[in-house]
Amino acid sequence: VAVRFECTILGVNSAYPVHGRHPSCQVINYNNELIMIDCGESAQIHLSNLSIKRSRINHILISHLHGDHCFGLPGLLTSFSLQGRSKKLTIHGPLNIKKYLETVLEISGSYLTYELDILEYDTSICHDFSIHKNLEVQTFPLDHRMPTMGFRLQEKQSEMNIDPSKIKEYDLSIEEIKAVKRGEDIRGLSNSKFVLPMTKNRSYAYCSDTAYDESIINYIKEVDLLYHEATYLGELEQLAIERKHTTLAQAIQIAKLSSAGKLLVGHYSSRYTDLSEFVKRGKEKLGDKFLLGQEGETYAI
């Protein structure tokens, strides 16, 4: 049985809160450990509203420093302290995020009860790091109006997963269990008799904010779930080019070129009160592979 790997959307609007939508924020659940991606204003309120256990967040990934992707951080970080957090928290973000947070925390007289590790990355190149023994993050450059990076979350090949019922049935010794986990045959029987079927290594990519840019395809190839911004409908392609954002049709094109399993869109412009046209056009092109990102919804990866 595969471990839990899913994405919950907390904020899906661009620029500012309106129409009941809020600035960008997502929470990835990997085996009940949580990773937050971007942290728009009021992210901490939605964590509470959705009963997401904030104490399980150990890593926060920030794509860039436009306010709608990071203005929720100071409130979240200080609330952690007021709620007695003692576990270390690691924030991964672009250059300058350290100065931003340290200045705000200092001027607001905030005292943190936990270790805060702020790691800065040059967004013009790729980086790899591990955030869970079975989950790696790969960053890659996005083409936006300020230094911005995308994230690929890639499940690692785990060791052979022994079937608990076989341990009982054959009364396996510790040594035999270790041998099975290494992939060896035991008692003259094939290894496959004792293990659960291997699950495919799953992956998720987050691309917000960015102009249409085929150079990212290499980094997001064949992800199971691709989140790509779709700020505008095609009628506003010129505006998308000027503001370095993407239209829905362009996001669909990126999903096709990268052979993504499913496409999840978001970062809608505030000019769209109603999103039914996004659904209609998305389903027309991708059918069930198209998912309209909505706040409070959880998407399996």
Added chain:
Amino acid sequence: VAVRFECTILGVNSAYPVHGRHPSCQVINYNNELIMIDCGESAQIHLSNLSIKRSRINHILISHLHGDHCFGLPGLLTSFSLQGRSKKLTIHGPLNIKKYLETVLEISGSYLTYELDILEYDTSICHDFSIHKNLEVQTFPLDHRMPTMGFRLQEKQSEMNIDPSKIKEYDLSIEEIKAVKRGEDIRGLSNSKFVLPMTKNRSYAYCSDTAYDESIINYIKEVDLLYHEATYLGELEQLAIERKHTTLAQAIQIAKLSSAGKLLVGHYSSRYTDLSEFVKRGKEKLGDKFLLGQEGETYAI
């Protein structure tokens, strides 16, 4: 008829958002011009939810720089630009507010479409300034864990208010109208025949956050409406002393000593899920002069 002068509460919790309550924020309406006092996270969302016309806000007063009183500012300031504001905005706050806002706006690549005037005040002394031709602000020191100031909003004596029906009835000339407004008699008739009854000059005071401190009484004497924090019930007086906050009983005592018309309380500790004990005790001591501050409610001044 007196001009509109009222206080709407947008956020009334201390520290962090919980129990459906949010960090400190109020909007004062004086003759349909709006003054915001403190700006906790998500203030801009509540402006929208309550359909308050944010374009009418020309002044924001910030009592101190703890996060629950100012973390909503960056989002509000950048949203003003995204919504095309061109009118000047003036922020009055303690020392360091300029560094806070300028650092955040610069790092987040925010471009403002309007003039932003940030005025810093030494909170250890009093200051007077005008924010409307008929409304003055007096700041005074509060005793908290960081430099903090309270605000008294004082209506000025306005000119004689001519009765429009008399202009018609007597077909008054421009010169005669001016004379009446100067308080002169005309056509051998008493000035009082042409003017509406003078209204008392009204006043409002905002005291959050502060320890129990009788030295503020001089500054808030006889205000019509006194907002005073009441973070805890009396059982936690020792904690109030340590954290430089006030209990409900202490807030009531300040209201009595300053002969306030009414007392409005708020800044409730997150430990109180339910506020019925605040109401019970407040009404017991002050009857109808006690008002439990609640989000979305508007209080006449």
